[in-house]
Amino acid sequence: MLPIHRQRPISGLTFWAGALALAGTLTGCAEAVPQDVIEAVESIDRDLMQLRAAEIAPNDYSSFAHQWVTLRTRVEAEADLIRWPWEPNDLELALRHLRDEGSRTVAKLAEQQATLRRAAEHRLAHVEERAKLITAHVSAIDSRLVLGAKPVETDLLMKQARAFYGQGRYEQSLEASDRAARNLAVQATLLNRELGRYASRDRIIQWQQMAQDTVEWSRTHHAPAIVVSKADRTLTLYKNGRQVLSYPVRLGFNGIREKRYQGDGATPEGRYRITGKRGQGQTQYYRALVLDYPNQEDRRRFVHERKTGHIPALRGIGGQIEIHGVENELMAQTLGCVMLDNPHMAHLFERVDKGTPVTIVGALHEQNSVALALAHLAVRGDET
Amino acid sequence: MRIHSALLPVLCTLALLAGCAQPPTDQINAAEQAVKEAQQSGAATYVANDYAKIEGLLGALKKEVADQDAKFALLRDYGKAEQLAASAKAEAERVKTEAVKKMEEAKDGALQAHRVAQEAVKSTLELVAKAPTGKDRAALESIKTDAEALKASLNDVQMMIDKADYLAAQTKAKAIHEKSQAVSHEIEAALAKIGKGKPAAAKRK
Numbered sequence: 001m002l003p004i005h006r007q008r009p010i011s012g013l014t015f016w017a018g019a020l021a022l023a024g025t026l027t028g029c030a031e032a033v034p035q036d037v038i039e040a041v042e043s044i045d046r047d048l049m050q051l052r053a054a055e056i057a058p059n060d061y062s063s064f065a066h067q068w069v070t071l072r073t074r075v076e077a078e079a080d081l082i083r084w085p086w087e088p089n090d091l092e093l094a095l096r097h098l099r100d101e102g103s104r105t106v107a108k109l110a111e112q113q114a115t116l117r118r119a120a121e122h123r124l125a126h127v128e129e130r131a132k133l134i135t136a137h138v139s140a141i142d143s144r145l146v147l148g149a150k151p152v153e154t155d156l157l158m159k160q161a162r163a164f165y166g167q168g169r170y171e172q173s174l175e176a177s178d179r180a181a182r183n184l185a186v187q188a189t190l191l192n193r194e195l196g197r198y199a200s201r202d203r204i205i206q207w208q209q210m211a212q213d214t215v216e217w218s219r220t221h222h223a224p225a226i227v228v229s230k231a232d233r234t235l236t237l238y239k240n241g242r243q244v245l246s247y248p249v250r251l252g253f254n255g256i257r258e259k260r261y262q263g264d265g266a267t268p269e270g271r272y273r274i275t276g277k278r279g280q281g282q283t284q285y286y287r288a289l290v291l292d293y294p295n296q297e298d299r300r301r302f303v304h305e306r307k308t309g310h311i312p313a314l315r316g317i318g319g320q321i322e323i324h325g326v327e328n329e330l331m332a333q334t335l336g337c338v339m340l341d342n343p344h345m346a347h348l349f350e351r352v353d354k355g356t357p358v359t360i361v362g363a364l365h366e367q368n369s370v371a372l373a374l375a376h377l378a379v380r381g382d383e384t
Numbered sequence: 385m386r387i388h389s390a391l392l393p394v395l396c397t398l399a400l401l402a403g404c405a406q407p408p409t410d411q412i413n414a415a416e417q418a419v420k421e422a423q424q425s426g427a428a429t430y431v432a433n434d435y436a437k438i439e440g441l442l443g444a445l446k447k448e449v450a451d452q453d454a455k456f457a458l459l460r461d462y463g464k465a466e467q468l469a470a471s472a473k474a475e476a477e478r479v480k481t482e483a484v485k486k487m488e489e490a491k492d493g494a495l496q497a498h499r500v501a502q503e504a505v506k507s508t509l510e511l512v513a514k515a516p517t518g519k520d521r522a523a524l525e526s527i528k529t530d531a532e533a534l535k536a537s538l539n540d541v542q543m544m545i546d547k548a549d550y551l552a553a554q555t556k557a558k559a560i561h562e563k564s565q566a567v568s569h570e571i572e573a574a575l576a577k578i579g580k581g582k583p584a585a586a587k588r589k
Binding site for chain 1: 433534558559
């Protein structure tokens with residue numbers, strides 16, 4: 001016979017003993033805890049584990065686990081006990097309470113996870129879209145090198161965010177996306193710092209003045225003069241102060257920046273003159289017009305920047321800046337010069353002489369491609 | 385009366401012995417130490433659910449001891465506490481073993497991913513080195529910058545491994561590998577294009 005949970009005083013009368021035994025037989029004796037309640041709590045525990053409750057809501061899971069372990073210990077200890085059906089069963093009540101509490105925790109965590117998942121998805125999509133936009137603008141204005149390692153760092157963070165998202169680690173995904181977003185903001189800042197002069201009204205007025213002076217020189221001297229606009233990627237030839245031709249050009253691999261030292265791939269800005277003409281056989285680039293870079297102003301700026309530590313001590317100022325043709329269309333890029341297609345170069349070569357002024361400016365109007373790209377990135381940045 | 389007098393010291397001794405039931409301090413300390421060691425072995429990170437449960441077991445043990453302590457001395461029984469202490473210790477040791485195993489797996493995964501990423505970046509840098517120093521510099525300079533950035537990122541992975549943050553290290557290493565392969569494909573395409581022309585002599589610019 002199974003032991004009963006608690007001994008109850010009963011009368012010694014056979015009648016009452018028989019009555020009690022009959023009642024027990026008729027109503028049936030209760031288990032310590034119904035199995036379905038235990039299975040329900042076990043199922044909740046599995047759900048919580050699947051939701052990684054111990055990681056994402058450690059306090060909630062800890063509270064559940066403490067109660068569950070305590071109650072399970074009691075369940076095991078009282079497994080062999082039976083109760084009278086009318087006896088209060090605090091263990092069962094505690095388990096039912098834990099089941100209900102656990103169910104609420106599962107529902108709450110599932111909702112939290114769903115919210116986190118949506119937030120991570122939205123954030124990642126937003127960052128990826130912003131990265132695409134910056135990449136497109138950077139590519140359009142040939143300024144990828146301005147950003148150094150930042151694009152790769154951002155790309156890695158986005159890949160990490162995508163991987164964490166796939167693993168269901170939404171908090172880590174959000175964190176990686178946030179870091180990528182901050183990295184993109186740094187990219188926008190870098191672009192503004194390096195290329196902000198293209199959006200500077202004062203600087204553009206200065207460049208416009210330089211171009212006007214060159215055109216005026218052409219008019220007063222009845223001679224050719226060249227103006228190159230880096231933002232527009234155009235070379236314009238003037239004769240007697242009138243525009244004769246305008247050709248598209250390609251710049252150095254880092255041409256959008258202001259030239260500072262040898263090997264930086266930037267195309268210089270300033271007032272230059274043609275100091276030499278190299279025909280076929282004298283240059284590897286079809287035909288070339290040699291400029292007097294570095295001029296006095298370039299040297300003065302170089303010395304100042306080196307003194308202030310903005311240029312590495314071992315760097316030289318560079319030279320041999322030319323307007324030239326294309327050596328090989330498949331390798332159509334220059335190191336810091338101004339490059340034209342060969343037919344255009346042939347036309348230009350015939351129309352200029354040694355001493356012809358060449359003015360290279362950043363931009364000639366406020367709505368230039370670089371300024372527009374920076375403005376667009378700033379507006380879209382504000383939207384974030 | 386003589387019998388009662390003779391039995392009295394025996395009964396008193398038995399009562400005193402029963403009243404002197406002490407909590408199983410050594411077993412409790414051993415269980416706490418085992419849980420602490422499980423925690424130090426990374427259980428809270430690698431087997432978080434199991435770790436929460438052994439903490440729960442420790443909580444149940446403390447409650448049981450407190451319940452017995454609260455009883456009249458003669459009625460105290462620490463037998464259940466002893467069982468709980470033994471269970472907590474055994475479970476903590478199992479969890480510790482499991483955590484160490486999981487951490488080793490994560491570490492191996494991170495180290496393997498790091499090696500793969502290193503190889504990929506090395507290949508990319510070798511491709512960059514093959515590129516001519518002549519003309520088509522815009523693409524190649526960009527790629528070179530990207531490859532150098534990937535090389536620098538490998539240090540971040542090493543730092544994560546050093547800090548035992550293996551899951552993050554593995555994710556980052558895989559991202560580097562993926563990006564490195566993309567850069568390599570880009571440079572191979574650029575090299576194929578440039579390979580059709582002659583590398584130009586270096587110029588001062």
